[in-house]
Amino acid sequence: MFPFVLEKTRSIEDAIAAAASGARYIAGGTTLVDLMREEVEMPDRLIDINGLPLDAIRIEGDDVVIGALARMADVAANPDVQRLQPLIAESLIEGASPQLRNMASMGGNLLQRVRCPYFRMLDAPCNKRSPGSGCSAIDGLNAAHAILGTSDHCVATHPSDVAVALVALDATMRVRGPEGERSFPVEELFRLPGDTPHLEHTLLPGELITEIRVPGGPYSRRARYLKVRDRASYEFALVSAAAALLIEDGVIREVRLAAGGVGTRPWRLRDCEAQLVGKRPERQAFAEAAALAPQGARPLHHNRFKVVLLPRTIVRALEMAGEVA
Amino acid sequence: MTENPSHLPPSGPFLSRREALQATAAAAALATWPSASEAETSAAPAGAGTSAAAVPAVTLTMTVNGRAHTLTIDPRQSILDVLRETLNLTGTKKGCNQGACGACTVLVDGRRIVSCLTLAAMHDGSRIETIEGLEKDGALRPLQEAFVEHEGLQCGFCTPGQIMSGLGCIAEGHAGSPEEIRFWMSGNICRCGAYPGIVAAVADAAGRM
Numbered sequence: 001m002f003p004f005v006l007e008k009t010r011s012i013e014d015a016i017a018a019a020a021s022g023a024r025y026i027a028g029g030t031t032l033v034d035l036m037r038e039e040v041e042m043p044d045r046l047i048d049i050n051g052l053p054l055d056a057i058r059i060e061g062d063d064v065v066i067g068a069l070a071r072m073a074d075v076a077a078n079p080d081v082q083r084l085q086p087l088i089a090e091s092l093i094e095g096a097s098p099q100l101r102n103m104a105s106m107g108g109n110l111l112q113r114v115r116c117p118y119f120r121m122l123d124a125p126c127n128k129r130s131p132g133s134g135c136s137a138i139d140g141l142n143a144a145h146a147i148l149g150t151s152d153h154c155v156a157t158h159p160s161d162v163a164v165a166l167v168a169l170d171a172t173m174r175v176r177g178p179e180g181e182r183s184f185p186v187e188e189l190f191r192l193p194g195d196t197p198h199l200e201h202t203l204l205p206g207e208l209i210t211e212i213r214v215p216g217g218p219y220s221r222r223a224r225y226l227k228v229r230d231r232a233s234y235e236f237a238l239v240s241a242a243a244a245l246l247i248e249d250g251v252i253r254e255v256r257l258a259a260g261g262v263g264t265r266p267w268r269l270r271d272c273e274a275q276l277v278g279k280r281p282e283r284q285a286f287a288e289a290a291a292l293a294p295q296g297a298r299p300l301h302h303n304r305f306k307v308v309l310l311p312r313t314i315v316r317a318l319e320m321a322g323e324v325a
Numbered sequence: 326m327t328e329n330p331s332h333l334p335p336s337g338p339f340l341s342r343r344e345a346l347q348a349t350a351a352a353a354a355l356a357t358w359p360s361a362s363e364a365e366t367s368a369a370p371a372g373a374g375t376s377a378a379a380v381p382a383v384t385l386t387m388t389v390n391g392r393a394h395t396l397t398i399d400p401r402q403s404i405l406d407v408l409r410e411t412l413n414l415t416g417t418k419k420g421c422n423q424g425a426c427g428a429c430t431v432l433v434d435g436r437r438i439v440s441c442l443t444l445a446a447m448h449d450g451s452r453i454e455t456i457e458g459l460e461k462d463g464a465l466r467p468l469q470e471a472f473v474e475h476e477g478l479q480c481g482f483c484t485p486g487q488i489m490s491g492l493g494c495i496a497e498g499h500a501g502s503p504e505e506i507r508f509w510m511s512g513n514i515c516r517c518g519a520y521p522g523i524v525a526a527v528a529d530a531a532g533r534m
Contacts, residue, residue: 001401003379003380003401004380004400004401005380005381005400006383006400006444006446006447008447026444026447028443029442029443029444029447030424030439030442033403033442033443033444034423034424034442037422037423038423048446048447050447073436077497096512097427097439097511097512097513098437098490098493098494098497098499098509098510098511098512099424099427099430099437099438099439099490099493099512100424100438100439100442100512102436102437102438102493103438103439103442103443232507232508232511233507233508233511234511234512
């Protein structure tokens with residue numbers, strides 16, 4: 001591996017100052033160490049932030065507040081998270097292996113890089129890794145790639161499962177940086193590739209994710225995450241759907257829907273949600289709403305199946321959410 | 326360094342295949358290095374890469390299988406590299422070195438992780454348990470016994486990681502059914518396909534522990 005300097009910090013202020021001057025944060029390291037070993041990422045200075053007091057999980061009113069350094073496994077196993085936000089727990093358990101979930105932090109999960117194989121293939125053009133070099137996936141092996149939110153410069157999906165759940169649930173995140181603190185919806189963390197696919201998120205230089213806040217809603221407990229993939233576990237999604245339902249008097253009052261594995265960022269499905277409100281929670285209504293999901297899809301040679309698989313996955317996720325007692 | 330002292334011959338010189346290979350590698354290294362003393366005192370391992378640039382060493386303490394070590398390491402070393410190259414604990418295997426296969430699974434502070442994807446320098450004060458630490462006074466742990474009884478291995482390369490992960494799986498309470506075991510052991514890949522024996526061994530040991 002190339003040489004780098006590793007520094008530790010126990011102060012948020014020191015961490016931010018170091019990052020603002022060019023250092024990279026490292027928490028679980030499950031993506032960054034891997035990419036450094038492959039020399040896809042070559043930071044010369046790392047700040048180990050694991051000593052920062054940002055790993056608590058707490059309840060504030062109806063909200064579940066998750067520290068950015070909380071480990072995926074701890075969040076998934078937390079009784080409050082399981083009780084109040086089962087969609088968060090389920091989407092976490094469907095992501096990565098148990099070993100990786102014991103290491104990976106929530107903030108790092110949101111900031112993980114794409115899993116497009118060409119991004120890691122140093123001799124293949126990739127606009128994300130090397131801006132302006134081209135995209136090998138558009139005419140390459142693209143079965144796992146995105147059909148929504150793509151551009152002529154990048155078609156990689158966002159790989160996180162829990163991000164899909166967080167986007168569905170209108171979660172917000174708090175960040176601190178050299179200019180102070182701000183909060184914004186998790187959905188706004190992720191950029192579409194456009195003609196700058198190397199810019200993946202909206203954090204400013206030096207900004208550190210400190211916590212994620214998931215607002216409670218009456219729909220939160222009837223919620224399921226369905227992940228369709230090439231094998232039953234430890235694999236990235238071909239298509240996934242997060243669905244949360246509030247049913248009153250036999251009618252859908254509120255619904256939250258988002259999809260993974262199909263978009264260049266976690267994909268909120270607001271048109272489908274609007275279509276479902278006021279309907280009876282039946283397969284016919286689910287199918288009519290889900291049919292709206294692939295709107296604007298630009299399938300590639302090998303991933304046309306996702307245009308069909310996406311609505312089917314949404315229908316099944318809605319049925320599963322409706323079945324939750 | 327041998328895993329099982331009971332296999333040693335009663336007396337006389339003994340060189341395992343591994344020691345012979347290491348001796349050969351050391352001799353090859355010495356041939357290109359300025360002096361033997363420099364080679365002996367260097368902490369930089371082969372696993373850290375080939376860059377000639379100087380990297381400030383990091384000194385830390387680590388408890389491995391109940392034994393405290395003060396180590397001066399290269400910050401580029403993973404826990405896996407430190408175990409294998411610095412401490413000569415080669416039971417933990419380097420498979421993919423990308424976190425995908427689980428062969429390098431160890432327990433760090435009681436939790437199973439893939440040791441290839443974590444920089445050792447980030448684990449000052451950590452307590453690490455490896456496959457070498459399981460056997461006590463010649464007695465295997467129930468999960469090790471179960472692997473033998475259920476033939477949870479063919480080539481055996483994945484076995485240390487499977488066993489360490491299996492201990493985690495059982496301790497976490499995720500060994501309630503074959504389906505649950507398969508899901509929670511999915512971070513460990515076996516190219517021989519010894520999965521039925523592995524699942525049976527974890528289920529069996531979960532009942533005994």
